[in-house]
Amino acid sequence: MDVDAGRGAALGGSLPVDFPLARRLRTLLSWPPADGDPVTTMVRTHRAVHSGADAAALRRAYAIAESMHRGQFRKSGEPYITHPLAVAQICAELGMDTTTLVAALLHDTVEDTRYTLDALDGDFGSEVALLVDGVTKFDKEFYGKAAEAETIRKMIIAAGKDVRVLIIKLADRLHNMRTLDARSPASRARIARATAEVLVPLCDRLGIQMLKRELDDAVLMHLEPEEFARIQAHVAAGQPARESYLTRVVREARVVLRRDRIDADVQARPRHVYSIWKDTVAAGQPTPVDLPRISIVVDGPDNECYAALGAIHGLWRPVPGRFKDYIASPKNNLYRSLHTTVCGPDDSSVEVLIRTRAMHRSAEYGVAADFRYPQPDAGSTPSAEQLDWLRRVLDWEQETADPTLFLQSLRCDLAESQVQVFAEGRQVVLPAGSTPVDLAYELGPHRGDHCLAAKINGRLAPLGSELGEGDVVEIFTEGDAHAELDLAVAPPGPRKEWLGFVKSPQAQLQINRWFAQHEEPGISIADKVRLGRAAVGLALRRHNRGLASDLPLRRLAEERGYPDVDTMLVAVFDRTLEPEAVVEQLIALVDHPE
Numbered sequence: 001m002d003v004d005a006g007r008g009a010a011l012g013g014s015l016p017v018d019f020p021l022a023r024r025l026r027t028l029l030s031w032p033p034a035d036g037d038p039v040t041t042m043v044r045t046h047r048a049v050h051s052g053a054d055a056a057a058l059r060r061a062y063a064i065a066e067s068m069h070r071g072q073f074r075k076s077g078e079p080y081i082t083h084p085l086a087v088a089q090i091c092a093e094l095g096m097d098t099t100t101l102v103a104a105l106l107h108d109t110v111e112d113t114r115y116t117l118d119a120l121d122g123d124f125g126s127e128v129a130l131l132v133d134g135v136t137k138f139d140k141e142f143y144g145k146a147a148e149a150e151t152i153r154k155m156i157i158a159a160g161k162d163v164r165v166l167i168i169k170l171a172d173r174l175h176n177m178r179t180l181d182a183r184s185p186a187s188r189a190r191i192a193r194a195t196a197e198v199l200v201p202l203c204d205r206l207g208i209q210m211l212k213r214e215l216d217d218a219v220l221m222h223l224e225p226e227e228f229a230r231i232q233a234h235v236a237a238g239q240p241a242r243e244s245y246l247t248r249v250v251r252e253a254r255v256v257l258r259r260d261r262i263d264a265d266v267q268a269r270p271r272h273v274y275s276i277w278k279d280t281v282a283a284g285q286p287t288p289v290d291l292p293r294i295s296i297v298v299d300g301p302d303n304e305c306y307a308a309l310g311a312i313h314g315l316w317r318p319v320p321g322r323f324k325d326y327i328a329s330p331k332n333n334l335y336r337s338l339h340t341t342v343c344g345p346d347d348s349s350v351e352v353l354i355r356t357r358a359m360h361r362s363a364e365y366g367v368a369a370d371f372r373y374p375q376p377d378a379g380s381t382p383s384a385e386q387l388d389w390l391r392r393v394l395d396w397e398q399e400t401a402d403p404t405l406f407l408q409s410l411r412c413d414l415a416e417s418q419v420q421v422f423a424e425g426r427q428v429v430l431p432a433g434s435t436p437v438d439l440a441y442e443l444g445p446h447r448g449d450h451c452l453a454a455k456i457n458g459r460l461a462p463l464g465s466e467l468g469e470g471d472v473v474e475i476f477t478e479g480d481a482h483a484e485l486d487l488a489v490a491p492p493g494p495r496k497e498w499l500g501f502v503k504s505p506q507a508q509l510q511i512n513r514w515f516a517q518h519e520e521p522g523i524s525i526a527d528k529v530r531l532g533r534a535a536v537g538l539a540l541r542r543h544n545r546g547l548a549s550d551l552p553l554r555r556l557a558e559e560r561g562y563p564d565v566d567t568m569l570v571a572v573f574d575r576t577l578e579p580e581a582v583v584e585q586l587i588a589l590v591d592h593p594e
Contacts, residue, residue, distance in 0.1 A: 038081075039058060039062045042058070042089045042092050042101070043055045043058055045092040046092040046098070046101060049092075049372055050095075050098065053097075053098050054098050057098055057124075058088075058101055058102060058105070060123075061101075061102040061105040062085065064123065065081060065084050065105045065106050065109055068114070068115045069081045069084070069109070069112070069113060072112065072113075074182065076179055076181075076182040083176075084106070084107060084108055085105065086175040087168065087175050088101045088171075090171035091104045091167065091168065093210075094171070094210065094211070094365060094368045094371075094372065095368060095369075095371060095372025095373070096164065096371050097371050099127050099128060099131070099164070100131065100167065100371070102124055103128045103131035103164070103168055104168050104171060104172075106120060106124070106128065107131075107132055107135050107136075110132055111136045111137060117132070117133055117136075118550075118554075130161060130162055131158075131164055131165055133158065134154070134155055134161075134162070134168075134169075135155060135165060135172065137151040149404050149406060150525050152198060152406075152407055152410065153406050153524070155169060156390070156393060156410070157394065159390060160390060160391070160394045163206070163387060163390070164371075166202060167206070167208070167367070169202075170199060170202065170203050170208065170211050170215075171211070173195055173215070174214060174215055174218075177192070177195060177214075177218035177222075178214075178218065180192070180218070188222045189222060189223060192223050196219045196223070197411050198410065198414065199215065200215050200216060200219060201414030202414060203215060204333060205332070205389055205390075205414060206367045208364075208366040209364055210364050213272045213275075216272065216274035216275070219274070220273060220274045220277055227277060227281060228273060228277075230288070231273050231276050231281070231288045234276075234288045234290065235273070235276070235290055238290060242290065243268070245345070247268075249292065249294055249345060250267065252345065253266045253312065253315070253352075254266050256311050256312070256315045257296070257308060257311055260311045262298060262300075262304060262307055262308050263298065263299040263300065264296050264297060264298040264299065264304075265296070265299075266294060266296050267294065267295055267297075268292075269295040269353060270293070276288050276289070291349055291350070292348065293350065293351040293352070294350065294352055294353070295353045295354075295355070296308050296312070296352065297356070297357055297360045298354070298355070299357060300356065301356070302327055302356060304356070305327060305338050305355060305356060309338050312354070313340070315342075316342035316343055316344050316345075318340055318342050318343075319340075319341040319342060319349060322339075322340060323339065324338070324339040325338055326338070326339065327355075327359075329420070329427075332389065332418060332429045335362070335363055336359045336363075337363065338352075338353070338354040338355070339351070339352070340352050340354075361373055389413070393410065393413060405509075409505030409508060410505070412431055412503060412505050412508075413431070413505045417431070418431055418432055419432055419434065419468060419469045420470065421467050421468075421469075421472070421473050422470070422473070423443065423472070423473045423475065424443065430442065430467065430504055431503040433466055433503045434502075434503045435463060435464050435465060435466060435503070436454030436456070436461065436463050436467070437463050437464075437498050437501070437502050438467075438502050438503055438504040438506075438507045439473055440475045440477075441502075441507040441510050443475060445510050446477075447475060447477055448494070448506075448507060448510055448511075449494055449510065450477040451475055451476075452477060452478060453476040454473060454475055455476075456471050456473055457472055457473075464500075464501040494511045494515075496511075525566075528573040529566045529569045529570060529573075531573050532569030532571070532572035532573035533569050535579040536553075536569070536572060536582055536586075538579070539579040539580050539582070539583040543583060543587065545586075545587060547586070550565055552586050552589050552590055553565045553568070553569075553586070555589055556568070556582065556585055556586055559585075568582075
């Protein structure tokens, strides 16, 4: 659901009473658009990428969404339908497929209207139903403080089946951030912090820089409004001189590349506000610095990037220590490019990004690139390598019953700051600040539980030592024989003090599990739903009855004021609702429907 939305009635509601009358009237008079067809722009955007797209399906989805949301309004006073339409437009601009756009149009209907998931499944199929269900939140009234964490857990699990769930959620949050001014200052700060902690890192992991840039700027604008305004003013003041300088840089770069017969597109690459803030103000510099930057996109194989690099370094002197090869060693989201800084014309520093066209597409659209530029023989599914991190999250999600612990672990796993180390002949990516213990658990639960000592770059080091970028690490466990180590004197098993310095979710979870193995385990909402359903089934069998479908359960949940069947089944598990009482009412509903 739109975090910026006024709930209103599902049908026939009214505008918020605190919304100025004149503004309400202007909003109502301006909607729908004068041409009478609000989906035209979205359909055109979609068909510009996918020429054979089914526009009829999009119009049908819009018609249902508009009907279901009629009478609901956002905090800004706009009709609620403007939000799902905007989310679908963002997905269309990304180049997503028709199924994603249909789900985007309908993504709030199940949560906020009388339209059910079963009805949606019947109208549009199970694929759309999975996407909509994946972004539908748990009700805070019934789940309390666990609602946010359980909603994110549910979304991650659904994304394991179809990553488009996350893309719709990111588009949803982006539109909410664009319209956040309608919220109170406290709400704006809370939503911006939540966006920065989970959704921006998720966007980065998916590699969708097209969305991440705007999300970053929106978060900074609401959390650091004075700094945001200061940097904007600085950029505006220097823009004429910077544009003139970059025109010269681009022209000279094109000449040298053409001379070396390297076919490439050279463009100025303006930095966004958050990027300037992060690299200068947040790094302790008193004034923001908007370093000129260009991108070089070569037509050809990867080795053409190195040829272009040689040409640029032959033209302008490279700045020592400012070269990074993300082609040979991609980032954890598979971002690939060459980065260098040179002393350009007039001895001013210029940043240069060099990549192939395929790398550029991947850098801008991430996992969405597979939908925008589908390969004939590969379908539209992101590669397994792109989603390795998601599979790792799902692995430890199953071991984390506590939703709050899961959310904390996810935030840590998604941390933007990371280090790459080498162990046992392979590269391992860990959160910044990780230790040899974090590495040991990344190599395997047994290695972690029985870790006794470590060497960093050939020297013995305490297990709590912080690992640095490029460190080579050896982990020693029970049974390892080494002349320099007396491993027999240390007791086996993890130490509780490790919890004071480990950073990775894997290490935290495994250590906590070791010490909690004799305690009663927690239980997730999904397990409560399953066990609540089993309790109702047992009670039904005592009456020699059974359920052919969930329809009676849905009717009973509605009558008792629960938002859905799952919430009622959780109440059965928690014994706030007795299974026998549920069964008696179910039998009455079936036998005496009137």
